[in-house]
Amino acid sequence: MFLIKRLHLQNGKKINWQWDGTPTHLVGPNGCGKSLFLKNLADLFPTDYETFLYLHRSREQHLPEIYRSEVLYLPPQSSMTDFETVDQFMNLPWTFHLYKNHEPAYDFQDLIHEWQLTKLPPQKLSSGEKQILSILRALTLRPKVLLIDETFAHIDSARKQKLIERLLDWRKHHHGTLILVSHEETGLEALQLKRLHFSDLVENPH
Amino acid sequence: MINLQGVVIPLALVSAITLCTYWLGQKLHRDFLIASIRMILQLILLSYILNWLFQQQHFFVGIIAVAVMTINAAFNIKSRVKHSFPGLFLDNFVSLAVTLWPLSFLGSYALYQHEMSKISLFLPLLGMLLGNTLNNLSQGLDFFTRDLKEKKDDVLSLIALGATTSEATKSLFNHSLRVGMSSTINSMISMGIISIPGLMTGQLMAGTSPSVAVVMQIAMMLLILAGSYLGLSLSLFLARRRFFNSRGEICF
DSSP states (O other): OEEEEEEEOTTSOEEEEEEOSOOEEEEOOTTSSHHHHHHHHTTOSOOOOSEEEETTEEGGGSOHHHHHHHEEEEOSOOOOTTOSSHHHHHHGGGGSGGGTTOOOSOOOHHHHHHTTTTSSOGGGSOHHHHHHHHHHHHHHTOOSEEEEESTTTTOOHHHHHHHHHHHHHHHHHHOOEEEEEESSOOSOGGGOOEEEEGGGTBOOOO | OOOTHHHHHHHHHHHHHHHHHHHTTOSOHHHHHHHHHHHHHHHHHHHHHHHHHHHOOOHHHHHHHHHHHHHHHHHHHHHHOSSOOTTHHHHHHHHHHHHHHHHHHHHHHHHHGGGTTOHHHHHHHHHHHHHHHHHHHHHHHHHHHHHHHHTHHHHHHHHHTTOOHHHHTHHHHHHHHHHHHHHHHHHHHHBTTTBOOHHHHHHHHTTOOHHHHHHHHHHHHHHHHHHHHHHHHHHHHHHHHHTBOTTOOBOO
16 A cells, blocks of 8 residues: 655654555654654655655655545644534534535544533543544545544543444445554554554664 | 924933933833934935935836835844744735735825826835835734744644645634734724824824815725735735645645
């Protein structure tokens, strides 16, 4: 799915990776650059590389907005300061030009109501609740690759299991896959992620 | 005819106040002194320059004067924006020139019709527009650049969802526009109730009838509002392009 040779991260590290699309859990210590790698994978920063192929085509051959909607990066924390309601937050991407004339892949109103996520203004939701909404919103956009940057970190285990069920459903019906980065995380066994250490991707400077 | 007495009395008053601040240890006397001397010298110099300019009939002399005024304004805005970025001066110059030069012609035509091309009418109008728009641009741009850096993660998360750079920064852009325009809007709201504007005051003191002075002031304020909005919108648009590349990747 990805063939990456000598991708220069902004922290000076160079990455080599051939990824066949197997759902992967990328682990590494704080500050090793795994989040930075995900952001570069999502084409959010300008960077140099020798080869960067996604679905056998170079990154430049993909329209940037379409590429980012397919290889969708989910940050660890979503700010909701600009939103007055949860619906406004959930519907924001549908105001973008890219998603005009598209329909959401899922309607997660059942989970949103079950977990009473509309009871408070978005700014007053807990970190975990904001993360849940971010994941659900991302799934409605039909990404092909979901890049999850510690987005499960603050979610309690009961809700995490239900979210994982939805993620498995998305993988099955939309043939989506994911790369998750975190230090260490438990409760993700059902996702059947291949565990990989970030340092294995980093080119040895010598 | 104004005699020097008109300046001597206010000058004596400011001198007395400056001495007072010195005796009271308020550390304002230097600022008062420098600001007063600079203002007097700059305005005397301006009077000589304007006298000379107004006597010129060459079109290109007017163009040079307009360019110098706009360059000065663009530099001034650059120095007031705390989070400066490469290209800021050029963006300011383009924003001011593209919006205020045609607007000054339009204003000259609206106010003076067949005399619109006279330098003595066009330059003061452009000066008023530049002076006001300069504040709007520096406030709006300062807010935009600061907020963009503070909310980098929010912008990043929107771009990650597939937003274009204009969609991802729409809320910041509009907020900066409101911040930049607020001083002009506030001054318009208070005009005539709390304050008598400078242009109108000058005309009244020169003996113009209030009804004529009011018409001139209304036209001027509407031109200032239009110029500020257009200049600030263009400068924010140009500034935004400096923070992203053609693929919409974040370069700050």
